[in-house]
Amino acid sequence: MTLQSMTGFARSDGALDGTTWHWELRSVNNRGLDLRLRLPQGYEQIESKVRDRIAKAISRGSVNASLSVTRRTQAGEVRVNQEALERILAIATRLSHNIGAETPRVEALLGLKGVLDVVEDADTEETLAAQQAAVLDDLDRALADLVAARRDEGRRLKDVLARQIDEIERLAKTVEASPARTIEAIRRRLAEQVARLMETGQGLDPARLHQEAVLLATRADVEEELKRLAAHVEAARALLRDEGAIGRKLDFLAQEFNREANTLTSKAADQEIAQAGLALKVVIDQLREQVQNIE
Template sequence: MIYSMTAFARKQLKGDWGTAVWEIRSVNQRYLETYFRLPEQFRGLETKLKESFRKRLERGKVECSLRFEANSTSSTSLCMNKVLATQLIQNAEWVVKEMGTGQVNPVDILKWPGVMQAPEQDFDALNSELMAGFAETLNDFVDSRAAEGANLGVLIEQRLIAISEQASKVRAFMPEVHAWQKARILKKFEDAKVDLDSTRVEQELVLLAQKSDVAEELDRLDSHISEARNILKKGGAIGRRLDFMMQEFNREANTLGSKAINTDITAAAVECKVLIEQMREQVQNIE
């Protein structure tokens, strides 16, 4: 299966504790990079979240966010860390005294991380529910990457077919090209009023044939097409391998263009380069 590095998933959770929303999005990246935006009281989940991503993903810049809104009508009582609150008040009062202005805001003290906490047992249960919701969101996210990856695979296959068709056109042109080369050489000898030496003519034709022979480039293009299809069929984290194949495709298309001696072959070479660039852009999105 092919996976895109561009995807998005969102899931809302509701419980007696309130409402939570998980969101996961990703864009192209050479390696796997994860970023988290979590409420302070859930920072402890970050290690587990990172491990979950590492098990399921290979590449991409992934952003994961959690929005949490506690239920104000919940019967769950909060505990105050009175030691921490006392220290904060004392320090805040010292700052006010030194500045000679302002006052301590009780709400700011209560908002300080760690001052108000849910009972440990309830907090563990909440974490479990949130992680279960994250697992579902991650499944949706991976499914989204797979669906987009399948679409990318179809687009790449279409380009591979088109490149193969261009290669076949060039092969069909070659007998005509060789005949035109021979007639051109004979015409040059005739215009120069030089006695035709069969050996000399043969040598000139061999040299021209070597300069314009594109059979090797066409064979390599066919080989690259076959290898690209094998990579697509294998699936998994194939983005880097396909990116390397695009470089190989470009090399053959450039050589084909440099050897082109008529407009038909030139047009085919240009079309191949356009198709390869289109594939390269799609490959950049593949994991």
């Protein structure tokens, strides 16, 4: 299964027996599957089928699915409302006698509201079933296009994520190779700090001073953070190779990346390491933003 984005758009059109319809599907990122349907009156009975089909095709995202239908204009049967016509004719005859007017013409009577009724032919159950089946078939086509659009966006995001993971690895190796992490550099910094303390003229216990120096060096060591960052890099690359619905796993991994970068930056005892730590945090924030769009 190819890595998918949660962003996509698709549409499809169909027609049968003079009735036309139009499906429009849109999806954006969401923590789970949030499905919102807009179906016209008379199509409520297919709602459960629509939901089932979308849920089988898409596991995460906020999906808006709307169906618009235009029904054919039916000629139907024209019928004379005999009762209404007789009442109107009686009234017209009485008035014509009273005021000496002519009896109304036939076309005038037929033009009055309620005299003629147009009875449209109702769709049979077979016709409705055929229309609904065709509408669902077009939904499947729209869903296939939506999934394809999400996969295309997923391929683009995969390349972006791969580059960001490479940059995290590069920055971690920059910290690992920093001269400031060598024993000589740590010893020199401690010696300078001790020298400044000795210049104050205060008596210092050499044994306690040694213990404090060892403790300071241990706290400044970022070896564990670098190892965990390397492990997270390999885990992220493995997820990209597996593809599929990896959004939640990548989101969790991005949080772990951020935790290690924060710890590394807080421990930084050198300007170069501090700058690399800040750069790490920027790249990881960008990674987290992109991961929010992965299914």
